[in-house]
Amino acid sequence: MVHSENIDADTIYETDALIAEDIDTYLEAHQHKTMLRFITCGSVDDGKSTLIGRLLYDSKMIFEDQLATLEADSKKVGTQGQEIDFALLVDGLAAEREQGITIDVAYRFFATEKRKFIVADTPGHEQYTRNMVTGASTADLAVILIDARQGILTQTRRHSYLAHLIGIKHLVVAVNKMDLVGYDQAVYDDIIADYTAFAKEIGIEAFTPMPISGLAGDNITSKSDNTPWYKGPALVEHLENVEVMVTANQARPLRMAVQWVNRPNLDFRGFSGQISGGTVKPGDPVRILPSGKTSTVKRIVTFDGDLDEAVAGQSVTLTLADEIDCSRGDVVAAVDAPPQVADQFETTIVWMDESELLPGRSYWMKIGTQFVSATVQPPKYQVNVNNMEQLAAKTLDLNGIGVAEIATDRPIIFEPYADNRDLGGFILIDKISNATVAAGMLHFCLRRSQNVHWQDVDIDRAAHALQKRQEPRVVWFTGLSGSGKSTIANMVEKRLYALGKHSFLLDGDNVRHGLNKDLGFTDVDRVENIRRIGEVAKLMADAGLIVLTAFISPFRAERQLVRSMLPNDEFIEIFVDTPLSVAEERDVKGLYKKARAGELKNFTGIDSDYEIPENAEMRIDTTKMSPEEAAEIIVDKIVGSWSYTI
Structure with missing residues (x-):
């Protein structure tokens, strides 16, 4: 033990100052390190999680309590002669540990002296391919692992194709588990030859091959003596030196998607977002899209103060010299090279x-x-x-x-x-x-x-409505076959006609004789059927008409689509609520009988779903109300609130 009376106070001060200076220097250097995002991918049990666990372990990114837990868990699951099962560092879900597989995308951070890293461990099972796409969407590099004992598998091909498709420029093909094949160069060479042929087929022009063992640590952080025939870099060395996406993007024209209009007071109006491409300085001319208006950058504002320059990857607020309409979703771009x-x-x-x-x-x-x-x-x-x-x-x-x-x-x-x-x-x-x-x-x-461009017309929908002295409406009757939609819609139109209103009835069966003659009754055809009817109904409403439609229209999404085509309050959804048993008893057209006999496929209510409206403007219960009563209520709903004289 060192006694305090033997230490000079000035020495303590100088030592503390040196330590603080070293810490500041370290933090400053760490802050300015580049960040590489990469993923590990490949087939099931190719060793993706083990590799990441090894990288975390070797880079000293594991706390003592984590290491103790890891060692205890490793004893429970058993390892291949190793004290630690590195995969457990990444497989955080209980289901993953129980099954020994990766289900969700696991993101982990580690760093070396040269660079910081975020690595995503992506699932190998085909059913979780969508999770792999999620992890790959922001990656600069992909490490595609291949089990040396198995060679190239279906998921190797799938993940390679997806990585290439998503635009990952740097690919590392790591032949893993070389320790289990005796570090045999011939095995490695055969796998790389097979992968090279496959890569050419899908358009991959270059990749970096290397033999590794995630479990034993061969060629991970340093070159391994077990593969003297391999002349390439170790994995970490390669990861430290590849070009990151942000650096490459800085050479491109300016692009900044506006995420937020920053208006803390009347004296400040800026446009905030992350620069995805190029560089920008105060005084640079810019173009705002989609309007095409131009201005110049006045200031580059950040939380820590104004900048003289901002580059791709930075999040900033730009102020402009001119008052230009710009909102979330717009893009600030180079004036001479816009998207x-x-x-x-x-x-x-x-x-x-x-x-x-x-x-x-x-x-x-x-x-x-x-x-x-x-x-x-x-x-x-x-x-x-x-x-x-x-x-x-x-x-x-x-x-x-x-x-x-x-x-x-x-x-x-x-x-x-x-x-x-x-x-x-x-x-x-x-x-x-x-x-x-x-x-x-x-x-x-x-x-x-x-x-194709919109053509301006002088007689707009408001003029058409005024001429007819009525407000346009699309009255959408939906319900099962046999519910009474067409019957009620027909009565509504007769009442509107008697009142001198201009209307038109689009009936499900009638339009299939012409406009939709080419469509069947699959889900895809039903979607297209309603899309076309929606477009026609919108055009008729633009002409100032009251449009009545009587269609099963079984899916909420398509009914919502038609609603979104029209101004607020012009779409009236009427759910003709008739129980299936009652509709089937009526069966005027004999369709339910054919569907029950298997002679009519994709029939709504039998072997095709009907999605009941959740927020319909009206619900007509045909077991408690006659068609005549329903028609009277509906007409009152349509015209009752109009300012025009009826």
Whole structure:
């Protein structure tokens, strides 16, 4: 023990100052290290979690209590002659530890003297492919592991294709578990030769191969004596030296998607967001999209003070020299190299939902800070990841990958995904469940989206309505076949006609004789059926008409789509609520009898679902109300609040 009386006070002060200086120097250096995001991927049991656990262990990123817990857990599960099962560092879910598999994406942080890292351990099972896509979406590099005993498997191909598709530029093909094949160079060479041939098929131009053992630590943090024939770098050395995406993006034109309009007081108005490409300085000319207005940057504001320059990867607030309309979803761009604006695209879609894609259905589309409504056309083809064959497809199932066209309800700012992930990558969200159902990449806009424009007309919908002295309406009758929709709708139109109102009835059976003659009764065809009717009903409402529609329209999403096409209060949903047993007793057309006999497939209520309205403006219980009574109530609802004289 050192006694305090033997230490000079000045020495203590100087020592403390040196320690503080060393800490400040370390923190300063650590703060300015570049960050590499990477993923591990491959098939089940290829050793992804073990590799990450080894990286965390060797980089001293494990606390003592974590290490004690890890050693105790390792004894429970048993290891291959090792004291520690490194995979347990990453497999945090109880289900993962029990089954010995990775289910969710696990993110872990570690650092070396040269660089900081965030690594995502992605699942190997096919059913969790969507989780792999999530982890890969922000990665600079992918480590594709291959079990030396197994060689290239289906998931190796699938994950390699997805990593390439998502635009990961740096690929490491790590042949793992070399210790279990005696570090045999011939085994390694054969696997790399097979992978090279496969990589050429899917367009991968370059990758870095290396033999490793995640469990034994060979070629992880340093070169291994067990593979003297391997002349390449160790994994960590390679990770420390590859170019990160942010650095590459700095050489591109300025792009900043506006996330928030910062207006703390009347004297300040700035536009906040993360710069995804290029650099910006005060005085630089910029263009705001989609408006196309131009201005110059006045200040670059941050929490720590104004900057003389901001680069890709930084989050800042820009103030402009001019008062320009700019809001969330807009993009601040280089004035002479702006991104494109369009509303129709060719895309690649990775379907991530248990329920299949329904072409024609409207989904929410989130691309950067933009949030729009989008519809997907039937896929041009689906990709077989085993052999890259392009297969004919009408839809996409879970984990399906296909090329399809997408149309948005308004123009969006975009760049091809290959050039800009932020303005080229998107997700699709189900409007009813709010579940993310797909991820996708924009390739290019369709030429017709650039050539078709809205034509201004002098007689607008308000003028049409005024001429007819009525307010436009779309009265949407929905319910099971035989519920009485058409009967009630017909009576409503007769009453409106008697009142001198201008109306038109669109009936489900009638439109299938012409407009929708080409459609069947699958879910996809039902979606398209209602989409077309919605568009026609909207045009009729624009003409000032009261449009009555009588369709089963079994899906909430499509009814909501039509509602979203119209101004507030112009869409009236009427649920003709008739129990299935009552509708089946009526069976005027004999359809239920055929459906029960198996002669009529996809019949609503029998082998196809009907989604009951949750927020209909009216509910008509036909077991308690006659069609005449229902019609009278509905007409009063339609015209009762009008300011026009009836």
